[in-house]
């Protein structure tokens with residue numbers, strides 16, 4: 015019987031798929047719920063075949079296109095069904111929001127000048143990279159509140175119910191922005207970071223005074239939110255933009271990036287709530 019449950023949103027390729035693979039290789043029996051845009055995607059079913067025969071792990075695959083708000087209610091119910099199936103009366107211990115798009119400008123590069131910026135790109139990228147993770151958290155909130163600190167390093171005097179990792183990007187750091195460009199993508203990840211901080215404040219502590227915004231009831235443990243950058247990783251996304259990077263740029267493999275992120279996640283505690291971290295767990299300035 016799996017001892018921990020994690021949901022990976024945007025798991026059909028790249029870093030999301032690698033998270034699924036590495037979580038299913040952990041020694042602790044783990045229940046992974048993976049989402050993909052189209053159920054026909056065979057990479058996740060191949061994982062189901064390869065890893066799950068005679069395994070103590072479990073993988074459920076659910077379909078969700080985060081652009082379609084009307085899919086969320088059904089999706090929330092499907093997650094509850096997967097959780098009920100295990101009869102553990104527990105919720106989700108971790109949610110990793112991974113899906114993204116990076117706009118493909120007609121010039122075949124990201125926007126390097128204001129001239130390239132299109133309203134449709136700004137809106138589309140915002141929809142997937144910001145609205146998606148926020149709606150995921152909203153629909154899964156009750157399940158997340160029923161989670162246990164199976165990931166991270168909770169102590170009994172600072173417990174939390176679950177951990178939410180929003181996959182961000184170093185490009186979102188306003189302080190570190192020295193070259194400009196990447197308008198839609200940078201803006202979206204910046205907004206995702208702000209959402210992470212907001213959620214950490216609303217669900218990360220009991221009210222400080224009667225005016226505090228707080229989404230927790232008295233007997234509920236806080237939720238732990240971080241935004242995390244995976245580094246520059248050799249995935250489909252980077253393939254398309256490789257020529258924009260210096261010749262000596264170091265690209266992480268998916269396996270290396272995810273391994274380091276999981277190691278950093280295992281060290282998280284409530285004092286990290288709302289932080290923006292790199293793949294080694296080092297803080298990045300907002």
Ligand SMILES: NC(=O)c1ccc[n+]([C@@H]2O[C@H](COP(=O)([O-])OP(=O)(O)OC[C@H]3O[C@@H](n4cnc5c(N)ncnc54)[C@H](OP(=O)(O)O)[C@@H]3O)[C@@H](O)[C@H]2O)c1
Nearest residue numbers: 024026027028029051079080112113114183246247249251
């Ligand atoms: N690679 C890097 O160097 C790098 C650097 C910084 C940050 N990141 C971040 O890391 C995360 C993963 O990136 P990646 O490089 O692994 O990208 P990727 O290989 O392009 O994967 C993106 C994933 O998002 C899914 N997706 C896109 N639109 C969706 C939608 N409307 N609904 C549901 N799922 C959708 C894709 O599904 P389909 O396969 O069905 O399209 C795919 O599984 C992203 O948040 C990205 O911003 C990556």
